[in-house]
Amino acid sequence: MGDFKIEMTIFLSLGVAVFCVCIIMIIPFYFSILKIENTLWNNIREKAYKRYFELKQTISERLKDVHSHPAIELNDRHHSEKPFSFKSYWNYIWRVFIYMAAVFIFSVVNINYFYDKCADYLLYRPEVLKNLINLQIAHTSLSIWTNEAAYGILGWPMRLQFPYSYPFENSKEILNEVISKINYSNSAIHKKEYSTILSHTFEHIFYESNQDFLTDIFNLGMYTSKLNIINEANLIANNLASQDVWWGFNSALRELDRKYNSYIEEIDKHSKKVINDQMQIIVITLAVFIIFTLILYFGFYLVFFWGEKNYLKKINSVMEIMPQQFG
Structure with a gap:
C-alpha cells in the first residue's frame, strides 16, 4: 500500500508539473502573437494615414494648379502618436480557459470521487x-x-x-x-x-x-x-x-x-x-490525464499558437513591402 501512495504522489506531482509547464510555455506564444498583431495594425494605420496624407496633398496641388483654388492646409494634428493596441486577446484566452477548465473539472472529479472514496476506505x-x-x-x-x-x-x-x-x-x-x-x-x-x-x-x-x-x-x-x-x-x-x-x-x-x-x-x-x-x-486516471494534457497541448494548442504566430509574421512581412505598391 505504501508503494501505491508513493506512486500516486509522484503521478499527482507530475500531472501538476506538466500542467504548469504547458501553461508557462503557452504564455510566451500569447504575448508574442499580441506583439505581432499590434505591430501589424500599427503598420496598417501608419500606411493608411501616410497614403491619405499623400492623396490629400495631390488633391490640394491639383486644386491650386488646375482650378486656381486656394491651397488646403495640410497638417497631422488629428494623427495620434499613441501606439495602437489590438484587443484580440479573447480569441486566445478562451482557448486557454477551456484547457484550464478541463484540468479543473478533472481535478474536481478526481478529488471528490476517487480521492474521497479512497480516503473513506482508509478510514x-x-x-x-x-x-x-x-x-x-x-x-x-x-x-x-x-x-x-x-x-x-x-x-x-x-x-x-x-x-x-x-x-x-x-x-x-x-x-x-x-x-x-x-x-x-x-x-x-x-x-x-x-x-x-x-x-x-x-x-x-x-x-x-x-x-x-x-x-x-x-x-x-x-x-x-x-x-x-x-x-x-x-x-x-x-x-x-x-x-x-x-x-x-x-x-x-x-x-x-x-x-x-x-x-x-x-x-x-x-x-x-x-x-x-x-x-x-x-x-491510472492521473496517467491518462497527463497523456491527455500532453496530446492536447502538443496536438492542438502548440500547433494553433505556432500557426497563428507564423501567419501573422507572414502578413507583417507583406506589410513591409506595401509602400512600393502605394508609390
Whole structure:
C-alpha cells in the first residue's frame, strides 16, 4: 500500500508539473502573437494615414494648379502618436480557459470521487477491523461472565476461589455490559458504507443460511444466531436453561472464536485489495490525464499558437513591402 501512495504522489506531482509547464510555455506564444498583431495594425494605420496624407496633398496641388483654388492646409494634428493596441486577446484566452477548465473539472472529479472514496476506505478499514476484534473479545467475555453468573447461582462463583483478589462486584451487571458491547459492535460493523470493505463471503455468512459451522445454531446465519446466543446467555445466567443448552452455548462460542480469526484475516486482505485497487484507479486516471494534457497541448494548442504566430509574421512581412505598391 505504501508503494501505491508513493506512486500516486509522484503521478499527482507530475500531472501538476506538466500542467504548469504547458501553461508557462503557452504564455510566451500569447504575448508574442499580441506583439505581432499590434505591430501589424500599427503598420496598417501608419500606411493608411501616410497614403491619405499623400492623396490629400495631390488633391490640394491639383486644386491650386488646375482650378486656381486656394491651397488646403495640410497638417497631422488629428494623427495620434499613441501606439495602437489590438484587443484580440479573447480569441486566445478562451482557448486557454477551456484547457484550464478541463484540468479543473478533472481535478474536481478526481478529488471528490476517487480521492474521497479512497480516503473513506482508509478510514473504514481500521473501524471495521476494530469492531471485528472487539466482537471476538466480547464473545470470549460473554462466555466467561455467562458461566460466572450461572456458577454463582449454583453456589460455585469464581470469587470463592479468589476471596481476597476478586476485583468484580456483580457478574450479571458485567454480563449486561458485554451484551451491550456486542450489540453495539454488531450494529457498527454493518453500516451501509462498510459494505465495500466487508467481503461478500462475510456478508453471506452473516445474513444467510450456511453450513460452514459444526454447531447447528449458526445455520440461520450469524446475525440471527447471535441473537439466539445472547438469549441463551441470559437464560443460562439466570439458571433457566438445561445442561444441553449450556454445553451447546459454550461450544458455539468456542467455534465462533475460531471462525473469527479467519474472518478477520479474510476481511483484512479484502480491504487491502479494495484500497489498493482504488489507488490503482487513481494512478491510472492521473496517467491518462497527463497523456491527455500532453496530446492536447502538443496536438492542438502548440500547433494553433505556432500557426497563428507564423501567419501573422507572414502578413507583417507583406506589410513591409506595401509602400512600393502605394508609390
